[in-house]
Amino acid sequence: MTADLGFGMTLVALVLAVYGGAAAGVGARTGRAALVESAQHAAIGVFALITACFVLLTYAFLTFDFSVRYVATNTNLGTPFYYRITGVWGALEGSIILWSWMLALFTLIVVLRHRRSARELYPWALATMLGILAFFLLVMTVAAPPFQRQTPVPADGRGLNPLLEDTGMITHPVALYLGFTGFTVPFAFAMAALATGRVGDAWLALTRRWAIVAWYFLSLGLLIGGWWSYHVLGWGGYWAWDPVENAAFMPWLTGTAFLHSVMIQERRRMLKLWNISLVILTFGLTLFGTFLTRSGVIASVHSFTQGAIGILFLSFLALVLLTALGLVAWRWDALRSQGDLDSVVSRESAFLLNNVLLVAAAFTVFFGTVFPLLSEAVRGVKVSVGAPFFNQVNVPLFLSLIFLMGVGPLIAWRRASLDNLARNFLWPVALGIVAAAAAFFLGVRSLLAALAFATAPARASGWASPCCRPWVASCAGTIGATAASSSTWAF
Secondary structure (H helix, E strand, C coil): CHHHHHHHHHHHHHHHHHHHHHHHHHHHHHCCHHHHHHHHHHHHHHHHHHHHHHHHHHHHHHCCCCCEHHHHHHCCCCCCHHHHHHHHHCCHHHHHHHHHHHHHHHHHHHHHHHCCCCCCCHHHHHHHHHHHHHHHHHHHHHHCCCCCECCCCCCCCCCCCHHHCCCHHHHHHHHHHHHHHHCHHHHHHHHHHHHHCCCCCHHHHHHHHHHHHHHHHHHHHHHHHHHHHHHHHCCCCCCCCCHHHHHHHHHHHHHHHHHHHHHHHHHHCCCHHHHHHHHHHHHHHHHHHHHHHHHCCCCCCCCCCCCCHHHHHHHHHHHHHHHHHHHHHHCCHHHCCCCCCCCCCCHHHHHHHHHHHHHHHHHHHHHHHHHHHHHHHHHCCCCCCCHHHHHHHHHHHHHHHHHHHHHHHHCCCCCCCHHHHHHHHHHHHHHHHHHHHHHHHCCCCCHHHHHHHHHHHHHHHHHCCCCCHHHHHHHHHHHHHHHHCCCCCCC
16 A cells, blocks of 8 residues: 555656646746746645655654565664664665655745746746656656565565664765755756856856755765764774765865855856856766765765666766756857956956866866776776875865965955055964974974964964854864874875
8 A cells, every 4th residue: 555655646746747847848938927837836746745755655664564665675673763764765765755855845945935036047947957856756766666565575674774773864864965956956047047048147146045055965964974984984084085975075066166156257247157067067966976876886885786777867967968068058158258357366366276176176086986987997997096096186185275265365356466465464374384383393294284284373363254264274274183194195
């Protein structure tokens, strides 16, 4: 009964999502408001159905309904109450239903919030989000159905993976998925801007808060994941450059770059193409990370069992990127910047260099993550890329980023004068030199460690904005401590 009801609701939700996406697109193209309104009703119906599916699956876990294969595989009669709830998203099928529910929730919020404030962009954004939601529902229906029947019904289940019986399972996946799905909204409005030709600042104003919220939850998910790895997996650290960790880290890097470059476009009408590209890249990396986690193509303690889901995600990622890049090529002339860079010594230059370093870090992490796959495909030999590669490449990049986090906000827009530079940087530089000298006399001989320790008091004294100073100082101190305690660079 539970399995049949859940599968039926999933199938109806898929049909509604496909219809809603098509209706919103046709309504936007033809100007028929009735079709857009019908698509809104479809979005509400999809949210209600996925919510019902989620509640039904949770009820099956709480009542030990082993007639559902997913329940029998991920819980048993001895599983505590709260781990029965986290078991809902503890494996492949449940994680997809959690992802779909969050995406449906964000789609509902977009409907309620933007249906009147963004009449030109909203229908295309709604069509995009419902199209993405239809893909995840297709995965739930075909490749990874959470309501597959188990016959014969066992007396007891297999139980949850012991590594997942931890409080981190309550918050880490939820925060991470909120970050991943949250970046769908900026992507959807970016596609709407390209479809309508309105590639100015309107879509940025609509999505900046969405991007900040998504970035916040993705950051929170990464932090909780590092703490979880430290106290459960026994790695002796908070980060081990595991492929699936890297997959969640890459969209964080490009999303951070986007949040910085948005300010330049809003103030100077520059970087239109760059910002659109960053949004596409960030959303593409969330799909790529999901592909890595759920396809099993890369060995990781976080990955799920390999199955047919991998080729679906890879195909959908290719479709998304080809469509997005096609729209960018179509609007190439409109994406040209209206402003020019006035001086190399300016706040715009500092923010642009910040973006380059963040994207460079994302590229190196991406290359190191997929290199074993490329090596196996070309040479037939799988070559492992360990932490030393990531450490050697990323520590200099992140030290440079820490430096720019303090320098950028204090340099003047357009062109900085000598008086501006002297007034803002004299005391921070002096404090940094004193800190580096103190570290040397205390026995620190690593150049990178000395640079890291030099940046910390400089930031705390005023190089970074007040809300960022504790985080920046902590980050600089951490890099310095790891570099000083190892013969190789560490992060």
